[in-house]
Amino acid sequence: MFPRRLLVAWLAGARGGGLLALLANQCRFVTGLRVRRALQIAQLYGRLYSESSRRVLLARLWRRLHGRPGHASALMAALSGVFVWDEERIQEEELQRSINEMKRLEEMSNMFQSSGVQCHPPEPKAKTEGNKDLEDKEQPWEMVMDKKHFKLWRRPITGTHLYQYRVFGTYTDVTPRQFFNVQLDTEYRKKWDALVIKLEVIERDVISGSEVLHWVTHFPYPMYSRDYVYVRRYSVDQENNMMVLVSRAVEHPSVPESPEFVRVRSYESQMVIRPHRSFDENGFDYLLTYSDNPQTVFPRYCVSWMVSSGMPDFLEKLHMATLKAKNMEIKVKDYISAKPLEMSSEAKATSQSSERKNEGSCGPARIEYA
Numbered sequence: 026m027f028p029r030r031l032l033v034a035w036l037a038g039a040r041g042g043g044l045l046a047l048l049a050n051q052c053r054f055v056t057g058l059r060v061r062r063a064l065q066i067a068q069l070y071g072r073l074y075s076e077s078s079r080r081v082l083l084a085r086l087w088r089r090l091h092g093r094p095g096h097a098s099a100l101m102a103a104l105s106g107v108f109v110w111d112e113e114r115i116q117e118e119e120l121q122r123s124i125n126e127m128k129r130l131e132e133m134s135n136m137f138q139s140s141g142v143q144c145h146p147p148e149p150k151a152k153t154e155g156n157k158d159l160e161d162k163e164q165p166w167e168m169v170m171d172k173k174h175f176k177l178w179r180r181p182i183t184g185t186h187l188y189q190y191r192v193f194g195t196y197t198d199v200t201p202r203q204f205f206n207v208q209l210d211t212e213y214r215k216k217w218d219a220l221v222i223k224l225e226v227i228e229r230d231v232i233s234g235s236e237v238l239h240w241v242t243h244f245p246y247p248m249y250s251r252d253y254v255y256v257r258r259y260s261v262d263q264e265n266n267m268m269v270l271v272s273r274a275v276e277h278p279s280v281p282e283s284p285e286f287v288r289v290r291s292y293e294s295q296m297v298i299r300p301h302r303s304f305d306e307n308g309f310d311y312l313l314t315y316s317d318n319p320q321t322v323f324p325r326y327c328v329s330w331m332v333s334s335g336m337p338d339f340l341e342k343l344h345m346a347t348l349k350a351k352n353m354e355i356k357v358k359d360y361i362s363a364k365p366l367e368m369s370s371e372a373k374a375t376s377q378s379s380e381r382k383n384e385g386s387c388g389p390a391r392i393e394y395a
Contacts (some may be wrong), residue, residue: 057184072283106278113275114235120170123269127312131191135317166191169333175340182316187291188329189316192336199347201309205268206357207257207347208296215359217346220244222250227279234258239280245317245331246288251319252286261304261361268298268361274317291318298371304361312338316373 133276161182170177174195179188196204207213211224223241232234235258257272274292282288294315299309315336321328350357 026306030138055076098186108237108277108279110230110232110235113237113256114233115273116233116258118260119271120260120269122385123271123312124265124267124299126314127267127299130312131299131310166291170337175247175337177336179329179333184254185318187316187318188332189314190332190336192309192313192315192340194313195308195310196344197301197308199344200305200307200353201268201298202304202359202361203351203357204257204309204311204343204347205270205298206360207350208270208343210357213346217342217349223252227254227277237277238265240276248321249287250285251289252283253289253292253317254280255292259360264305266300268304270294270296275327287320289317289319291316293317351370 098106098301164180165179166178168176169179171191174197176193178191181187182189211221215221215224220243221240222243223239225239227237227239235256237254237256239248239252239254241252254277255274256269256382259268259270261268272292272294274290294313297312299310299312300306301310313336321330349355
């Protein structure tokens with residue numbers, strides 16, 4: 026007991042502060058290093074990102090970490106410029122929701138016989154607790170275009186000035202495999218889509234086959250060109266005879282916002298293809314559900330007109346490019362045979378490249394219509 030009292034007295038002594046003084050000095054030194062490091066990181070991100078980009082990044086970090094103790098690793102990963110695949114990869118549930126939408130639409134295909142002004146596709150039935158209230162407030166679909174092999178609807182997105190669009194169409198002169206492959210092969214798209222400025226795969230996920238892509242595209246004059254950074258994943262469901270492609274916007278540290286383009290941060294797209302018979306026989310139906318926020322200053326009806334006219338135009342260009350590839354035997358990669366999970370070596374090479382460069386490029390880049 027006596028030595029312990031001496032030790033306590035020595036630690037609390039005023040002569041030089043003893044061990045407590047040494048510990049205090051060490052704590053100040055370590056704290057100073059961490060503060061200095063935090064300031065350096067802040068200055069780095071201040072140079073790389075605009076003010077709006079930093080706000081978006083911090084908001085995403087807060088949403089990830091809020092109420093989740095022990096997730097400091099996610100914060101460190103974001104600050105070190107690492108893309109967090111665990112948070113951003115497209116899950117099986119997202120693919121399955123798109124497939125289920127196609128099945129429900131097929132079950133109610135008799136609605137396409139109507140020539141009325143308005144026609145309402147089936148609403149999603151499966152609701153989770155997190156989005157039930159939001160879905161309950163969704164507006165009904167309004168028919169915008171009604172042709173024999175092309176139906177286009179739109180509906181307002183609750184709480185915004187934007188619309189969500191849905192297309193149901195049919196082609197009978199190309200195979201589902203050809204259409205699917207041409208849509209994915211962006212090396213070929215650079216040849217037939219004059220609006221493309223840049224297409225690039227940034228990073229691939231070896232677990233799910235998801236890919237992060239950077240796409241820069243012209244917008245109608247006098248608007249600035251837009252760029253998209255988003256994750257996509259495709260799947261071929263042999264059992265249900267369907268192909269599905271899902272995409273949504275993300276943030277990636279390798280692609281900071283550029284003053285040359287307007288970054289589109291809100292974007293979602295789901296494409297489902299149903300062959301009439303098989304993947305290699307002519308004829309299929311497709312369902313495309315799409316929304317984005319192009320961040321224009323034009324009124325809502327102007328943006329709606331641009332999208333409503335631009336979407337059919339793009340799909341017809343995609344169709345004609347598929348016909349051209351078929352008739353001229355242009356080599357297009359077969360994405361149905363080359364499963365995403367079999368790309369591990371290419372994915373690793375791409376991932377390493379993205380770590381070495383701010384804009385990690387790899388070839389060939391692949392992307393689909395947004």
